[in-house]
Amino acid sequence: MTVAMRDTPVTPDVVAAHGLRPDEYDRIVELLGREPNFTELGVFSLMWSEHCGYKYSRAWLSELPSRGPQVVQGPGENAGAVDVGDGLAVVFKMESHNHPSAVEPYQGAATGVGGILRDVFTMGARPIAMLDSLRFGNLDDPHVRYLFRHVVRGVGDYGNCVGVPTVGGEVVFDDSYAGNPLVNAMCVGLLRHEDLMRATAAGPGNPVYVLGASTGRDGIHGASKLASTELSEDSAESRPTVQIGDPFTEKLLLEATLELIASGAAVGVQDMGAAGLTSSSSEMAARGRTGIEIDVARVPRREPGMTPYEVLLSESQERMLVVARPDQETALMAIAEKWDLPCTRVGVVTPDQEWRILEDGDEVCRIPVAALVDEVPRYAREVDAPQYLAEVHARMPGPAAVAAIDPLAAIETLLSAPTIACKRWVWEQYDHTVQTHTMLGPGRADAALLLLPGTRSAIALATDGNGRYTYCDPRRGGALAVVEAARNVSCVGARPLAVTDCLNFGNPEKDAVYFQFVEAVRGIAEACRALDAPVVSGNVSFYNESPAGAIHPTPTIGMVGLLEDRDERPRGEAAGGDAVVLVGANGSHLGAGCLLSEVLGLVAGRAPDVDLEAERRHAEIVRSLIREGLASVAHDIGDGGLAVAAAEVCFGLPSGLGIALDLPAGDDSPHGALFGEDGARYLLVVPAVSLVEVRERLAATGAPWRQAGRVTDDGRIGFGAVGSRERNELQRLWEEAIETRMENLEDQR
Amino acid sequence: MSPVPIGVVRFPGTNCDQDVFDAVAATAGAQPVWLWHKETGLRGVRGIVLAGGFSYGDYLRAGAIARFSPIMERVIAFAKSGGPVLGICNGFQILAEAGLLPGALMRNDRLTFVCRDQPLRVDSVRSPFTASFRPGEIVRFPIAHGEGNYVADDETLDRLETAGRVVFRYVDEDGRVTAAANPNGSARSIAGIASENGMVLGLMPHPDRAMSLLVGSEDGRGVFRGLMEAAA
Numbered sequence: 001m002t003v004a005m006r007d008t009p010v011t012p013d014v015v016a017a018h019g020l021r022p023d024e025y026d027r028i029v030e031l032l033g034r035e036p037n038f039t040e041l042g043v044f045s046l047m048w049s050e051h052c053g054y055k056y057s058r059a060w061l062s063e064l065p066s067r068g069p070q071v072v073q074g075p076g077e078n079a080g081a082v083d084v085g086d087g088l089a090v091v092f093k094m095e096s097h098n099h100p101s102a103v104e105p106y107q108g109a110a111t112g113v114g115g116i117l118r119d120v121f122t123m124g125a126r127p128i129a130m131l132d133s134l135r136f137g138n139l140d141d142p143h144v145r146y147l148f149r150h151v152v153r154g155v156g157d158y159g160n161c162v163g164v165p166t167v168g169g170e171v172v173f174d175d176s177y178a179g180n181p182l183v184n185a186m187c188v189g190l191l192r193h194e195d196l197m198r199a200t201a202a203g204p205g206n207p208v209y210v211l212g213a214s215t216g217r218d219g220i221h222g223a224s225k226l227a228s229t230e231l232s233e234d235s236a237e238s239r240p241t242v243q244i245g246d247p248f249t250e251k252l253l254l255e256a257t258l259e260l261i262a263s264g265a266a267v268g269v270q271d272m273g274a275a276g277l278t279s280s281s282s283e284m285a286a287r288g289r290t291g292i293e294i295d296v297a298r299v300p301r302r303e304p305g306m307t308p309y310e311v312l313l314s315e316s317q318e319r320m321l322v323v324a325r326p327d328q329e330t331a332l333m334a335i336a337e338k339w340d341l342p343c344t345r346v347g348v349v350t351p352d353q354e355w356r357i358l359e360d361g362d363e364v365c366r367i368p369v370a371a372l373v374d375e376v377p378r379y380a381r382e383v384d385a386p387q388y389l390a391e392v393h394a395r396m397p398g399p400a401a402v403a404a405i406d407p408l409a410a411i412e413t414l415l416s417a418p419t420i421a422c423k424r425w426v427w428e429q430y431d432h433t434v435q436t437h438t439m440l441g442p443g444r445a446d447a448a449l450l451l452l453p454g455t456r457s458a459i460a461l462a463t464d465g466n467g468r469y470t471y472c473d474p475r476r477g478g479a480l481a482v483v484e485a486a487r488n489v490s491c492v493g494a495r496p497l498a499v500t501d502c503l504n505f506g507n508p509e510k511d512a513v514y515f516q517f518v519e520a521v522r523g524i525a526e527a528c529r530a531l532d533a534p535v536v537s538g539n540v541s542f543y544n545e546s547p548a549g550a551i552h553p554t555p556t557i558g559m560v561g562l563l564e565d566r567d568e569r570p571r572g573e574a575a576g577g578d579a580v581v582l583v584g585a586n587g588s589h590l591g592a593g594c595l596l597s598e599v600l601g602l603v604a605g606r607a608p609d610v611d612l613e614a615e616r617r618h619a620e621i622v623r624s625l626i627r628e629g630l631a632s633v634a635h636d637i638g639d640g641g642l643a644v645a646a647a648e649v650c651f652g653l654p655s656g657l658g659i660a661l662d663l664p665a666g667d668d669s670p671h672g673a674l675f676g677e678d679g680a681r682y683l684l685v686v687p688a689v690s691l692v693e694v695r696e697r698l699a700a701t702g703a704p705w706r707q708a709g710r711v712t713d714d715g716r717i718g719f720g721a722v723g724s725r726e727r728n729e730l731q732r733l734w735e736e737a738i739e740t741r742m743e744n745l746e747d748q749r
Numbered sequence: 750m751s752p753v754p755i756g757v758v759r760f761p762g763t764n765c766d767q768d769v770f771d772a773v774a775a776t777a778g779a780q781p782v783w784l785w786h787k788e789t790g791l792r793g794v795r796g797i798v799l800a801g802g803f804s805y806g807d808y809l810r811a812g813a814i815a816r817f818s819p820i821m822e823r824v825i826a827f828a829k830s831g832g833p834v835l836g837i838c839n840g841f842q843i844l845a846e847a848g849l850l851p852g853a854l855m856r857n858d859r860l861t862f863v864c865r866d867q868p869l870r871v872d873s874v875r876s877p878f879t880a881s882f883r884p885g886e887i888v889r890f891p892i893a894h895g896e897g898n899y900v901a902d903d904e905t906l907d908r909l910e911t912a913g914r915v916v917f918r919y920v921d922e923d924g925r926v927t928a929a930a931n932p933n934g935s936a937r938s939i940a941g942i943a944s945e946n947g948m949v950l951g952l953m954p955h956p957d958r959a960m961s962l963l964v965g966s967e968d969g970r971g972v973f974r975g976l977m978e979a980a981a
Contacts, residue, residue: 070926128977156862157895160864161764161803172908248761248762248805248806248808252762291899339761340761428863428864429862430862431862431863431893432864433958433964434764434765435767435768435894436768436958439964451964
């Protein structure tokens with residue numbers, strides 16, 4: 001079998017089965033100066049895949065701002081890093097694991113968490129937080145509940161075991177994700193600047209090691225689009241393409257890697273993630289402008305009979321490629337032994353910039369490093385706006401149809417919609433208090449807030465994205481993901497520092513999807529520039545399509561903000577008689593919003609307009625009010641508008657308190673004011689004694705604002721002339737919406 | 750007076766080791782000392798903490814393998830000679846597996862991992878670990894576990910109750926024992942129990958995560974103060 005596979009002739013059919021186009025194959029022949037053998041073809045198909053090589057996206061990603069005085073490490077490494085003062089840097093990245101989670105939700109989600117953890121600790125940073133941005137179809141569908149239940153469990157089991165708190169994220173339910181859920185995991189790590197380790201294969205002659213788990217046949221189809229028949233027709237048994245996670249080994253690998261980096265024995269470290277040994281070794285060599293020679297016969301195997309092809313392409317989890325200093329082998333081995341991890345010398349850094357693979361000393365691949373990493377084809381094309389956009393915009397219901405919606409019933413529908421409802425069922429399954437630095441964990445505020453040990457400061461973390469907005473208005477949708485994250489970070493008093501982006505789209509070979517992607521990236525770039533929040537790391541996930549069609553285009557933004565003095569955070573205290581203040585204009589924009597989607601079942605209209613200058617100014621105003629103790633609660637107005645924001649603020653107040661909203665005078669229909677999702681808006685609770693000062697301060701800024709109501713002692717939530725409801729009644733709807741659906745015993749398996 | 754050395758045991762999968770180390774360091778008069786699981790001596794410590802985590806991965810049963818490790822042989826002997834041992838979360842599971850405490854910790858009745866801030870009632874101040882609390886005092890420690898459902902036969906439970914060995918119980922915000930306030934199905938809402946001499950305490954909630962109001966509670970300080978005083 002082994003010989004047969006190695007000697008498989010490279011025919012046009014085999015090339016096509018590897019997902020390579022004829023012109024791409026011709027380019028490979030040109031770069032090599034000969035025909036590739038079967039193994040080399042497999043290597044090219046991986047490295048030139050969108051997943052590893054970003055061939056459709058890279059041209060546009062370069063438009064994203066990635067520089068700034070706060071940036072310690074921009075894109076191109078395992079993760080990005082920003083300065084947070086006190087000699088510390090925060091290392092972070094978000095990555096998708098969508099397709100594996102669709103096929104095998106538990107392992108798919110778990111290994112997604114594992115992969116992003118490794119990206120962060122290979123940089124020498126100890127992971128201090130995880131956030132998970134999840135999207136599923138309609139929860140009334142039993143298969144969706146199955147995916148949701150197992151993804152959440154997979155995320156939890158992995159992070160909980162490794163001991164990294166999951167402090168935030170988001171969960172959205174929408175039909176467009178029914179066949180293709182999104183599982184985006186963000187990891188945040190902390191290090192001292194001088195400990196930053198880069199994934200470079202520097203120093204010809206330096207030995208190369210594989211540290212961690214042995215290599216099996218799992219995940220061989222993972223990153224590329226190999227036809228399964230090519231690999232399995234001779235296999236004794238078929239293996240699932242989804243990798244299997246082992247969080248215990250990950251924990252050992254984490255500790256060993258950090259100890260190794262601290263010891264100075266390593267020159268460079270890289271996770272063997274997507275495309276395993278192939279991508280890690282070639283990318284490390286590319287960064288070091290060196291070559292690398294690896295003998296696959298030395299790589300520890302989990303099973304006999306593996307071909308070089310399989311060893312090179314395996315995506316077995318919990319493995320690291322380490323380039324060590326030549327005189328440090330004893331130190332390296334002592335650390336590996338302490339943590340009971342296999343560590344095997346598999347190769348050497350070479351001066352010739354060739355990627356050379358041996359099997360027992362016989363050469364099986366020889367490819368210039370640049371051909372694999374730098375010569376990846378790049379496709380950029382101009383496409384017109386797809387026709388569906390005009391149709392969606394035209395579908396916007398008229399004023400009469402909107403006015404016919406019963407506002408109080410709509411409020412109940414919105415609060416019990418799983419996308420808006422309380423996510424306690426999710427985050428109680430995540431350990432969010434381990435490491436004892438979680439000041440504000442999940443469900444406590446718009447962003448998580450973490451102490452930075454040994455300093456006065458704290459970092460704020462949030463993830464955001466809105467597929468419906470991006471579907472209706474790709475450019476606005478991209479920008480809105482960024483500004484929403486900035487609002488959330490600002491609501492805990494922190495200033496945006498930088499972002500990581502996870503771009504989930506359909507098939508980029510289709511013009512409509514490509515348009516969505518290009519426009520969304522432009523929107524992200526504009527917003528990040530305006531808010532001075534460069535993109536330091538990220539990930540592109542294309543081909544998110546099921547037989548039902550493409551997902552809503554969903555750029556997800558993970559933001560890190562800095563609060564220099566942790567005491568300048570909102571205190572969350574409130575009492576009857578405190579004022580409720582709206583910073584920003586009155587609402588009016590219902591297009592692409594939750595009122596239409598949740599109440600009318602409509603995806604229609606344009607997304608809210610984006611005023612980046614107002615976003616920047618209003619965020620600054622809110623931060624300064626929080627800093628000076630003038631706002632005790634701050635919440636951004638997003639999904640479901642003022643009505644939902646007011647209810648959510650109220651649910652966070654001590655029991656017994658209520659909120660009475662005043663609606664702006666003179667409106668015929670209250671729907672815009674209650675449910676409008678216009679941007680740059682915040683709802684604040686201002687202590688009664690501070691109201692005069694806040695009025696003066698806000699008047700001086702020139703920004704639109706009004707007192708939108710007050711905190712009451714009557715335990716009711718009032719929506720102006722529209723009416724009121726018992727707070728407890730609304731809170732129960734909101735708290736139990738997901739739990740009730742998930743406690744369906746027939747599902748439990 | 751020189752500080753009292755308190756050992757913090759690190760199994761390879763312990764993940765609350767640093768939290769416990771910091772909690773001991775924050776306790777006046779105590780000094781934390783690392784104890785690696787492969788060690789066969791106790792480095793002269795006068796008290797020991799088994800921290801939370803997943804000791805050896807715990808794919809079989811929480812704590813089932815840890816009890817056979819070299820360090821545990823020494824810990825068991827130390828406890829049997831009357832030394833104070835505190836087991837938190839996975840540490841409690843290991844103490845039960847090792848037979849230092851009666852009963853066992855099973856999967857949570859709701860079958861899912863649960864992490865939340867949990868009100869607890871101090872039901873016994875007989876153990877040195879709770880000597881600084883008032884009987885019936887309500888404290889808040891975070892919980893975070895998948896296997897915290899305490900089970901024992903009725904006779905054992907009765908014996909624990911009458912001997913004042915039920916130290917912590919899960920309660921609601923008003924201090925009442927209710928089914929809804931019991932996060933994992935534990936028999937009689939038991940969150941923590943002590944050995945006969947009171948010197949071994951096992952509990953599922955995390956006093957190590959309740960050491961500062963910045964993270965929501967400093968009620969855990971009393972437990973570490975009690976450990977330090979028992980070890981002094």
